[in-house]
Each structure stands twice: as structure tokens, then as C-alpha cells.
Amino acid sequence: MDFDDVVRGRRSIRRFTDRPVPDETVGQILDLARHAPSSMNGQPWCFVVVRSAETKRRLAELKNRFCPLEKREYPADFLATAPVVIAVCAHRDRAHDRGRESALLASATILLAAHRFGLGSVFLSAYESKGDELRTAIAGLLGLPDGVEPFTLLPLGHPGGPPVGKALRPRSELVHIERYGRLPPED
Numbered sequence: 026m027d028f029d030d031v032v033r034g035r036r037s038i039r040r041f042t043d044r045p046v047p048d049e050t051v052g053q054i055l056d057l058a059r060h061a062p063s064s065m066n067g068q069p070w071c072f073v074v075v076r077s078a079e080t081k082r083r084l085a086e087l088k089n090r091f092c093p094l095e096k097r098e099y100p101a102d103f104l105a106t107a108p109v110v111i112a113v114c115a116h117r118d119r120a121h122d123r124g125r126e127s128a129l130l131a132s133a134t135i136l137l138a139a140h141r142f143g144l145g146s147v148f149l150s151a152y153e154s155k156g157d158e159l160r161t162a163i164a165g166l167l168g169l170p171d172g173v174e175p176f177t178l179l180p181l182g183h184p185g186g187p188p189v190g191k192a193l194r195p196r197s198e199l200v201h202i203e204r205y206g207r208l209p210p211e212d
């Protein structure tokens with residue numbers, strides 16, 4: 026698959042088939058994630074590969090329990106039914122105060138790599154915007170040592186259906202030339 030197809034074709038997938046995801050494919054995806062940029066090249070990430078049905082069920086339950094009211098119509102139940110969940114974490118002492126940013130870039134690479142290998146995924150954060158309860162509960166469940174923080178939970182599986190429709194915002198709304206408000210020539 027060429028780069029444009031990977032980028033244009035990646036979509037959030039929240040339903041998965043039972044078809045197994047081989048360890049080898051997970052390994053290939055995580056190998057690509059190692060190439061993500063990171064602050065001061067600290068490469069602070071670590072990836073916890075979860076296949077245990079009980080752990081996935083508890084991750085789904087935690088995400089749902091700490092879901093803000095306005096997002097409750099999008100439950101994270103699919104974490105329990107995905108064949109694999111990757112928890113992307115970062116070591117604080119390698120992070121140069123940018124563990125979150127580095128972990129998010131590795132996560133974006135995983136989302137693209139998953140699509141490249143014919144798998145679906147979706148970005149779920151492993152922390153709340155305010156408070157530490159979700160992060161602490163996930164760290165406890167996954168046995169993370171002190172100084173290792175979870176940042177995302179990425180299910181992996183064969184897509185169980187097409188993604189929901191999505192309209193892209195037009196380029197004319199997004200691009201400014203030299204100064205905000207100076208629009209590019211129409212194409």
C-alpha cells in the first residue's frame with residue numbers, strides 16, 4: 026500500500042471480527058512505531074500488548090466509567106471485543122517533559138501501520154483532561170512501574186464493518202498563506 030493510500034484509507038474502526046491477529050503482525054506494527062519522532066530522541070515509549078479477555082474487559086469498563094457526560098453515547102465496549110489492545114505508555118525519565126507528545130506520535134504511527142497491515146484501530150486516550158484517576162487505574166491494572174505513564178489505548182483487529190461516514194473540512198478553511206486570512210489561489 027503506498028503512503029497516500031495508507032493516510033487516506035485509515036479510519037477509526039470500533040467493531041472487530043473474531044479473526045485472530047498474529048503476534049508477528051503486532052510486532053511489525055510496533056516495529057514501525059519505534060520510528061516515531063520524540064523529544065530529544067528520548068524514545069520514551071513502551072507498548073503493553075493486551076490479549077487477556079479479563080484485562081480488556083476491565084480496560085473497557087474503566088474507559089466507560091471515566092467517560093465525560095457529553096461523550097457517553099460513544100462507549101468503549103469495543104476494547105473488550107478487539108483481539109488485541111495496545112497501551113502506549115512513556116517512561117518519565119526518558120521523556121524530557123514531553124512524554125504525552127511522544128506517546129501520541131507513536132500512537133499515530135500505530136494507527137497508520139495498523140491500516141497498512143489490513144487492521145482497524147481507533148485512538149482512545151488513557152488519561153483524563155482533569156484528574157489522575159483513569160491513568161492511575163490503568164497503570165495499576167497493567168502493572169506499570171512508578172514513572173511509566175499510560176497515554177493511549179489502541180484496539181487492533183480486523184474491521185467488522187465499514188467506518189462511519191466522514192466529510193473532510195475544505196482546504197480553503199484550513200490553509201493561510203504567510204498571514205492568517207490570506208487564502209491560497211483556488212484550485
Ligand SMILES: Cc1cc2nc3c(=O)[nH]c(=O)nc-3n(C[C@H](O)[C@H](O)[C@H](O)COP(=O)(O)O)c2cc1C
Nearest residue numbers: 035036037038039099100101147148149150188191
Ligand atoms: C484526541 C482524540 C481522542 C479520541 N477519543 C475517542 C474516544 O474516546 N472514543 C472513540 O470512539 N473515538 C475517539 N477518537 C477517534 C475520533 O472520534 C476519530 O478520529 C474522528 O471521529 C475522525 O474519524 P477517523 O479517525 O475515522 O478519521 C479520538 C480521537 C482523538 C484524536
